[in-house]
Amino acid sequence: MVRSALNRILGMLVVMALVVTIVFVIVRVTPGDPAAVMLGPDATPADIESLRERLGLNASIPEQFAVYVGGIMRGDFGQSIFLNMPVTEALLQRTEPTFFLTIFSLLIATLIALPVGILSAYWRGSIFDQAATTLAMFAASIPSFWLGLVLMQVFAVQLGWFDASGYGGPGASFAERMRHLVLPAVTLGLISSALITRFTRASMLDVLNDDYVRTARSKGMSEPRVVVRHALKNALIPILTVIGLTAALLISGAIVTETVYGLPGVGSLIVSAVLRRDYPLIQGALLVVAGLYVLVNFIIDMLYLAIDPRVRY
Amino acid sequence: MKKMALLAATSVIAFLSVNAAQAQTKGGVIDVATIGEPPTLDPMASTADLVGIITQHIFETLYTFDAKWGATPLLAAGLPAISEDGKTYTIPLRTGIKFHDGSVMTAADVVASLERWTRIATRGKQAGEVITGITATDDATVTITLSKPYAPLVALLSLNNAAAIVIPAANAAQDPLESFIGTGPYKLQERVPDQYIQLVRFDDYQSLGGEPNGYGGARNQYLDEIRFVPVPDPSTRIGVAVSGQYDYVDQLPVESFEQVSGGATEPVVLAPFGWPVFMMNTKEGLNADVRVRKAIQAALAPEDMMLAAFGSPDFFSVEAAWYPESFVWHSNEGTDAYKPTGDTEAAKALLAEAGYDGTPLRILTSRQYEFHYKMALVAQAYLEAAGFKVQMDVVEWATLTKNRADPALWDIYITHSPFLPEPSLMGLMSDTSPGWWATDAKHAAVEAFNAESDPARRAQLFVDVQKVIYDEVPGYKVGNFNALAAQSPDLDGVTPAPWPYFWNAYVTAQ
DSSP states (O other): OHHHHHHHHHHHHHHHHHHHHHHHHHHHHSOOOHHHHHHOTTOOHHHHHHHHHHTTTTSOHHHHHHHHHHHHHTTOOOBOTTTOSBHHHHHHHTHHHHHHHHHHHHHHHHHHHHHHHHHHHHTTTSHHHHHHHHHHHHHHHSOHHHHHHHHIIIIIIISOSSOSSOSOOTTOOHHHHHHTTHHHHHHHHHHHHHHHHHHHHHHHHHHHTSHHHHHHHHTTOOHHHIIIIIIIHHHHHHHHHHHHHHHHHHHHHHHHHHHHTTOOSHHHHHHHHHHHTOHHHHHHHHHHHHHHHHHHHHHHHHHHHHHOTTOOO | OHHHHHHHHHHHHHHHHHHTTSOOOSOOEEEEEESSOOSOSOTTSOOOHHHHHHHTTTOOBSEEEOTTSOEEESSBSSSOEEOTTSOEEEEEBOSSOBOTTSOBOOHHHHHHHHHHHHHHOHHHHHHHTTEEEEEEEETTEEEEEESSOOTTHHHHHHOSSSOOBOOOGGGTTOSSOOOOOOOSSEEEEEEETTTEEEEEEOTTOOOOSSOEETTEEOOOOOOSEEEEEEOOOHHHHHHHHHHTOSSEEEEEOGGGHHHHHTSSSEEEEEEEEEEEEEEEOOSSSGGGSHHHHHHHHHHOOHHHHHHHHHSSGGGEEOOOSSSOTTSTTOOOTTOTTOOTTOOHHHHHHHHHHTTOOOOOEEEEEESSSHHHHHHHHHHHHHHHHTTOOEEEEEEOHHHHHHHTTOTTSOSEEEEEEEOOSSGGGSGGGSSSSTTOOOOHHHHHHHHHHHHOOOHHHHHHHHHHHHHHHHHHOSEEEOOEEEEEEEEOTTEEOOOOOSSOOOTTOEESOO
16 A cells, blocks of 8 residues: 555656656747736837846746756745746635636536436436437536626626626625635536446446346335445545546636636646746745645555555556 | 627726725725736836736836826826927926835936836837937936937837836846835735735835826725736626625636626726727738738728627727727828728629739637637638638747747738727837838827827827728728626726726725
């Protein structure tokens, strides 16, 4: 168990080193210039040049890379060019909406997907199953910005139940801020529920035909007990994986939804950082997102070990 | 229906300005939806309109623009006394003006601020090329000396982007600016990036007396607070305009006019707002040949381009003069080369004369502003009809601002701007701005224009500048377009302006 964990951690470090390098390179080869964006449309080339110098953008690429990696080793992700604050601080400021948005979306997705997936598998081929499968297919194909705008149009613009944009003004209470997350969470929850539903159904179908399920039934056990205690428990590993990956996906996948709803989260921070070519911020944010992915994967792997003693890495 | 609604919207504006003197109440908080988070809150450090819109409430300049776009004193006590030779500007200052930190503005603060402006602001550096000295003659007078007469100086001192704001001398060394201490009617309370910028009334503000006059005159502080909230997605801005979540929503796509009319806020049309321009690379490539540029000028059909870009003639007008009638700079002289429906035959002849060899004409544009892209598509069709081979380089905005600085990369790039109150501020007036237009004819016309300080004679001299522009085609003005915003029926006293401002605004129902 300990050996397996150590192996995984070693692998994680290699992945993160690759991420650091790739992100740095991608950001540098993308055309565009933070100095030009910052100075506005009428800036002269000389102004842009002097700002580039001040921002350290005129140093050679290997030199910039060395500074960057050196900083990361010391836990310093650099200074955001536009926000004029450390990248870690900028990211921390944005974690609240993204964190709760991820939790709520996941909750909505799971609450829809688990029952629907289980019942679909149980009543395989029924009208319920067909309807659920079709709907899941449909939900998986909806672009999040479109669903976001439709929900906004209906519930914010027409019905006026929620605000269409923002995260509350100065002094907004926690409850008020959370209210702003309802529509985005439903948007993301509905879309993510599709994948989880399909995995739950497939996984349940596998185990429902297994011998031990038949045995449980022949012992005269009640159907709900068979499904939940025996079948679901064994079907859980792939479902857990997909829930974990969805969580990781939501952290970055909220990019579009956060922008549509004007939420000051990590996703919208990444969008504005890219549009402004705020190199340190793009690098820091992508590193954090990649880190979370890797971490979630690690946790899932560890859960496997705990759930299924046969698993070894 | 649309016509009626538009008429109603325009009359709302007229009604507002008539009623401005009545029933103002103190108090209230308004939320203003902007197009995004400003790159900085230092108006010296950026030429972006968004920076100017927000910071003009916090910081003030020596001069500003009145309703007719003439310069009018703000922190200065009067217009400058200009010496006979046009090289010495003596500026009297208002006294007893307080900064947000409680200190009193002196001539030393003004000198330090103006020096900072010539050091770091794009427009300040432009002026700095002719400024030889900025000195405090006494506590309430500042003298600016020039190496040669430079009439645009007062206009440059009045503008709100790359602005000559006055800050305490102690802060003038900051770059980037860290203390946002100004003299404006509202002071910065809190900034949470991408969430809100909160401004509150500055109680020690001393407004000029009399009536409001454009950006000048009295600045009444009816509102307790103004909050600028970024709503970067245009579809979301339409949504919040219809739902009435914010009191003012800036920069809506004009085609959403009808949708907004049916909602909780009222549409506000600013007509005309500005010009879209095709800038020509006069330095390298195809467009280094003036005959090719003239062929482009003949080929383009602005009527179709504007229609494609803005959807309905309600939202644009096709006009050759660089400035519309509401400006003193307006004149139709020398604009015959502008053909609303294009002149393909003339373009073909010019192209043949230039000995065009089929090298693709590269149009650099982006979809950041969808109307740029739509205009480019129509332009492409007309240019191809005239015999051009056209290559569209559609990139995203940050890439465009980078690539346009390299003369090897493009022949035309598309941009737009609100009508600039002073023609010297136009990009093509500078030899170094992308396009690099620098000919003897230009220099003769522009220098005469810049040297003249009499406003009436300057208007006449601008006609010569406009003639040279049509003659040498460093840029092609496509037409005039309108801007659309939305405001709550409870919000009054907002005058439609290219850079909306909210002093003098008040809420009628709370």
